[in-house]
Amino acid sequence: xxxxxxxxxxxxxxxxxxxxxxxxxxxxxxxxxxxxxxxxxxxxxxxxxxxxxxxxxxxxxxxxxxxxxxxxxxxxxxxxxxxxxxxxxxxxxxxxxxxxxxxxxxxxxxxxxxxxxxxxxxxxxxxxxxxxxxxxxxxxxxxxxxxxxxxxxxxxxxxxxxxxxxxxxxxxxxxxxxxxxxxxxxxxxxxxxxxxxxxxxxxxxxxxxxxxxxxxxxxxxxxxxxxxxxxxxxxxxxxxxxxxxxxxxxxxxxxxxxxxxxxxxxxxxxxxxxxxxxxxxxxxxxxxxxxxxxxxxxxxxxxxxxxxxxxxxxxxxxxxxxxxxxxxxxxxxxxxxxxxxxxxxxxxxxxxxxxxxxxxxxxxxxxxxxxxxxxxxxxxxxxxxxxxxxxxxxxxxxxxxxxxxxxxxxxxxxxxxxxxxxxxxxxxxxxxxxxxxxxxxxxxxxxxxxxxxxxxxxxxxxxxxxxxxxxxxxxxxxxxxxx
Amino acid sequence: xxxxxxxxxxxxxxxxxxxxxxxxxxxxxxxxxxxxxxxxxxxxxxxxxxxxxxxxxxxxxxxxxxxxxxxxxxxxxxxxxxxxxxxxxxxxxxxxxxxxxxxxxxxxxxxxxxxxxxxxxxxxxxxxxxxxxxxxxxxxxxxxxxxxxxxxxxxxxxxxxxxxxxxxxxxxxxxxxxxxxxxxxxxxxxxxxxxxxxxxxxxxxxxxxxxxxxxxxxxxxxxxxxxxxxxxxxxxxxxxxxxxxxxxxxxxxxxxxxxxxxxxxxxxxxxxxxxxxxxxxxxxxxxxxxxxxxxxxxxxxxxxxxxxxxxxxxxxxxxxxxxxxxxxxxxxxxxxxxxxxxxxxxxxxxxxxxxxxxxxxxxxxxxxxxxxxxxxxxxxxxxxxxxxxxxxxxxxxxxxxxxxxxxxxxxxxxxxxxxxxxxxxxxxxxxxxxxxxxxxxxxxxxxxxxxxxxxxxxxxxxxxxxxxxxxxxxxxxxxxxxx
Numbered sequence: 001x002x003x004x005x006x007x008x009x010x011x012x013x014x015x016x017x018x019x020x021x022x023x024x025x026x027x028x029x030x031x032x033x034x035x036x037x038x039x040x041x042x043x044x045x046x047x048x049x050x051x052x053x054x055x056x057x058x059x060x061x062x063x064x065x066x067x068x069x070x071x072x073x074x075x076x077x078x079x080x081x082x083x084x085x086x087x088x089x090x091x092x093x094x095x096x097x098x099x100x101x102x103x104x105x106x107x108x109x110x111x112x113x114x115x116x117x118x119x120x121x122x123x124x125x126x127x128x129x130x131x132x133x134x135x136x137x138x139x140x141x142x143x144x145x146x147x148x149x150x151x152x153x154x155x156x157x158x159x160x161x162x163x164x165x166x167x168x169x170x171x172x173x174x175x176x177x178x179x180x181x182x183x184x185x186x187x188x189x190x191x192x193x194x195x196x197x198x199x200x201x202x203x204x205x206x207x208x209x210x211x212x213x214x215x216x217x218x219x220x221x222x223x224x225x226x227x228x229x230x231x232x233x234x235x236x237x238x239x240x241x242x243x244x245x246x247x248x249x250x251x252x253x254x255x256x257x258x259x260x261x262x263x264x265x266x267x268x269x270x271x272x273x274x275x276x277x278x279x280x281x282x283x284x285x286x287x288x289x290x291x292x293x294x295x296x297x298x299x300x301x302x303x304x305x306x307x308x309x310x311x312x313x314x315x316x317x318x319x320x321x322x323x324x325x326x327x328x329x330x331x332x333x334x335x336x337x338x339x340x341x342x343x344x345x346x347x348x349x350x351x352x353x354x355x356x357x358x359x360x361x362x363x364x365x366x367x368x369x370x371x372x373x374x375x376x377x378x379x380x381x382x383x384x385x386x387x388x389x390x391x392x393x394x395x396x397x398x399x400x401x402x403x404x405x406x407x408x409x410x411x412x413x414x415x416x417x418x419x420x421x422x423x424x425x426x427x428x429x430x431x432x433x434x435x436x437x438x439x440x441x442x443x444x445x446x447x448x449x450x451x452x453x454x455x456x457x458x459x460x461x462x463x464x465x466x467x468x469x470x471x472x473x474x475x476x477x478x479x480x481x482x483x
Numbered sequence: 484x485x486x487x488x489x490x491x492x493x494x495x496x497x498x499x500x501x502x503x504x505x506x507x508x509x510x511x512x513x514x515x516x517x518x519x520x521x522x523x524x525x526x527x528x529x530x531x532x533x534x535x536x537x538x539x540x541x542x543x544x545x546x547x548x549x550x551x552x553x554x555x556x557x558x559x560x561x562x563x564x565x566x567x568x569x570x571x572x573x574x575x576x577x578x579x580x581x582x583x584x585x586x587x588x589x590x591x592x593x594x595x596x597x598x599x600x601x602x603x604x605x606x607x608x609x610x611x612x613x614x615x616x617x618x619x620x621x622x623x624x625x626x627x628x629x630x631x632x633x634x635x636x637x638x639x640x641x642x643x644x645x646x647x648x649x650x651x652x653x654x655x656x657x658x659x660x661x662x663x664x665x666x667x668x669x670x671x672x673x674x675x676x677x678x679x680x681x682x683x684x685x686x687x688x689x690x691x692x693x694x695x696x697x698x699x700x701x702x703x704x705x706x707x708x709x710x711x712x713x714x715x716x717x718x719x720x721x722x723x724x725x726x727x728x729x730x731x732x733x734x735x736x737x738x739x740x741x742x743x744x745x746x747x748x749x750x751x752x753x754x755x756x757x758x759x760x761x762x763x764x765x766x767x768x769x770x771x772x773x774x775x776x777x778x779x780x781x782x783x784x785x786x787x788x789x790x791x792x793x794x795x796x797x798x799x800x801x802x803x804x805x806x807x808x809x810x811x812x813x814x815x816x817x818x819x820x821x822x823x824x825x826x827x828x829x830x831x832x833x834x835x836x837x838x839x840x841x842x843x844x845x846x847x848x849x850x851x852x853x854x855x856x857x858x859x860x861x862x863x864x865x866x867x868x869x870x871x872x873x874x875x876x877x878x879x880x881x882x883x884x885x886x887x888x889x890x891x892x893x894x895x896x897x898x899x900x901x902x903x904x905x906x907x908x909x910x911x912x913x914x915x916x917x918x919x920x921x922x923x924x925x926x927x928x929x930x931x932x933x934x935x936x937x938x939x940x941x942x943x944x945x946x947x948x949x950x951x952x953x954x955x956x957x958x959x960x961x962x963x964x965x966x
Contacts, residue, residue, distance in 0.1 A: 001568070001569040001570055001829060002569075003501045003504060003505045003569075005569070006497070006500075006501050006569040006572070006573075007497055007498060007501050009569070009573055010494075010497030010500070010501070010569075010572075010573065010576075011493075011494045011497050013497075013573050013576050013577070014489070014490055014493030014494050014496075014497065014576075015490060016577075017489075017493070017576060017577070017580040018486045018489050018490050018493070020580055020581075021486060021580060022486045030589075031592050031593075033592065035588060035592070035596075036596070036619065037592065037596065038592070038593060038596035038597060038600060039596065039599075039600055039619065042600065044603070044604075045604060045607050046604040046605070046607070046608055046827040046828075046831070046832050047827070047828060047831045047832070048831055048832050048833055049831040049833055049834075050828070050829055050830055050831040050834055051828045051829065051831070053829065055828075056824075056825060056828050056829070060577070063593070063597075064593045064597065064821075065593075066593075067591070067592040067593025067594075067596060067597075068581060068583060068591055068592075068593050068594075069583060069589065069590055069591045069592070070583075071581075071582055071583045071584065071591075072581075072582055079584070079590065082582050082583070082584050084579075084580075084582045085484070086484040086485075086486075086488070086489040086492070086493075087484055089489070089493075089576070089579050089580065090489075090492055090493065090496050092575070092576075092579050093493075093496050093497075093500060093572070093575075093576060094496070094499075094500070094543070096567075096572050096575050096774055097500040097503055097504060097567075097572065098503075098551060098554075098555075099554055099555055099565050099567045099774055099775065100551060100552055100553075100554045100565070101554065101562070101565050101775060105518060106513075106552065107552055107562065108550070108551055108552045108554075109514050109516065109518070109520065109521070109550040109551075109552070110514075110521060110546070110547045110548075110549075110550030110551050111550075111551075113518075113519070113520065113521035113522065113550060114521060114546075114547065114550075116522075117521060117522055117525065120527070121527075121528055121529040122529070124528050124529070125529055136519065136522065146629060146813045146815075147813035147814060147815050149812065149813050149814050149815075150812060150813055153684075153812065157684060160686075175664075176686075177660075177663060177664035177686065177688075178664065180660060180663065180664070180686050181658075181660035181661065181663070181664065194814060201636075201640060201684065201685065201812075202684065202685075202686060203643075203659075203660065203663050203685060203686035203687075204686075205660075291579055291582055292582065292584060292815060292817055293813075293815065293816075293817065329632065329633060329636065329684075329812055330629045330630035330632050330633055330776075331630060331632045331677060332629075332630050332632075332775060332776065333776075334775060334776065338547075341539075342539060344529040344530070345529075345530060345533070345534045345538075345539050346484060346533055346534065346536065346539070347533055348529070348530045348531055348532040348533040348534070349529050349530070349531050350531055350532055351532075351533055
């Protein structure tokens, strides 16, 4: 394919993409197929000679689209939002075309520098403390990671490195691995699995701090645990949480989803205490209209995180060494800050705030619908775009309801567990979700609930009839079930 | 920006991208600016209200392009190739538009399944042993990682996990951290820094095995080191190399750049011995026309690598659990296999082989030019697209030559170190590099060499004149320099 053909095919692709996104709500949001479906639809080997472009695009509808869970359908309420906007898509095309691999300043100065400045812009939008802003001579600053998992891992590794150095200054005979075996990290028992994973990768112990009735870690629970561990000869060194601490530990705050909301003054208080953190992370690729991947991470001291991996071979050395630096697990990286630049400028801060506020209002709208129905309950305070709810009743009942929802393929939800209870998560995800989608989703859920409860009611009626007519004995039945 | 405007702007962007790539050779390949150049060119905060799209695109030329190192210029011979092709770019647009986050099978079945099948296609193109192919019931299989660094880290972590389990089966009283402190990984002293980094992250010792005169690790050097370490009570568990071993160690083979060439039968012998490896990795995003990021990794036993991180929270559980799985450091991931699919089909195996062969021929052409000039020497056998060469003479001389080349901005090279010698690396990078670019690059290098040597000659002549006329004494001069 030469540039000429690319011009033609590229423009067709733009139309295809626009058409897909405009009409995605007409597709079933969740695929109806079994694992392994794809292998039988395409050859088992690559073609020897080129195929036609038309055939490939035909296969998009034949092979790929039936297997897509449509994250940008306004009927997708599962997991968390995957941000998407047209300006971000245009910027991504540019990033792909420029195709520089930004592993050092010299490898493409604009790539490194725009990233630092965009993270300053974003940090200011969030009103982060000055200590996190790079500016021209700050010690802190931001960097784009692929995902929050990588940010968590990087912060844990930096903390580990710092802890080892600190311990070695007063006990110089201890080896690094010896110190590793005494380090303990802490996180909330409600935290994302990526924290546990980071500790596993870094080869350090991790302890889960119990949460209170609001699913939040209380300072005294953490403190108690830390005291116990110190008494047992261990070295507390890292906490991934939402609380301050004074224990010489690195504190990382992960607000992967919620972080975007902090650009609105009314939600910013949720970030209070950030001044005590050493590092902070959230994902613009979740809720700030910047397509995946773009996870924003700030640290107070850049040298902490760069120092954790200082080993630059000759081919990465250049005259302006200090301007780049490796803040990530991967060495190479795309020119991702272009997406931030385009989105910030095309929306403006006010446009981004409007997006967040609209989605929070939609969540509140759904919450009211749930609260108005006596059969249901809300399971956690609705603060942003996530509504946790369930049918009053057993976990099995709610599992059955979710199964009906999933199989219907009209809307898509996933569950979570809160204090041992099976809970349905309803998240406002797609940029294009409107009130009518919320209303229709609720109508659909209540219709499926009616069907589910109707079946149960009929079954109960039959059993009641059999029981009063001595055709059935509940005790015998229980025995039958357990056979 | 709505769909209508996106259709218009998207088509303009396609033209911009085509124009950029068609004419990139007319831009200076390396930027002429100082670190920090960008900050003063743009505001220090994000705009409150939306800006116009025209202004943003104007800034592409004003702010961004002057700071780009043009990796796709045919005069770019630095680092390694960053693959790029039009079919991959089109596929990337699709991937962005679909925007699914593929962390499990259910999160988008097509994303998980196409990846497995494409890695089978690619594995067959490389004639990998059957044990690496997933098929419908194989134990092995492939996965796309972001970079080779991540693949190396994943293989090391899987090996660490396996080693701990093995040791614990015969010494059940040993704790995990205790075992960690005895594990040793090995790699070639010539290996990429990512191996050392992976060991650092994983908290295990690493030893560098010396190489022979061909910069290759010899089996007996490794064996000797392993025996020493075992005698010292350590546990050898991982080797990242290009050689077989029989020591119960995990062997990972990283062929980040070279791997693409193995689709040509004449280069495939370079991969002999792969049957002894546990995992293998190379980067289609380097040399196989698939834009970054796309690093292909295969393992013989998928369970080894999935088992290293088994911790699935409820929101990731679904009925077809085993079809997905976390083989990566990040949890979320883009739909990257679409790029492979488009490229394999639009080029066909023969088209990809032709690309590799053409670039190897260009490297050979450059090698001949170097060999024909008595002032230069070739420093390592030219096997694929990389030519290591230098001026016969001191490291300083070669450093000066490289500095002249870098400052001229007509071509771009980076150095490496081989046995303490400063060497210039000339890599065939851009897809569009032709013979005329090679000829012109060489002409440019010899011109700069002439200028450099001319200055030196003049200086020597002056000094000689002064010396014979007793105006200058070399011994005094040496003293002056050291003052």
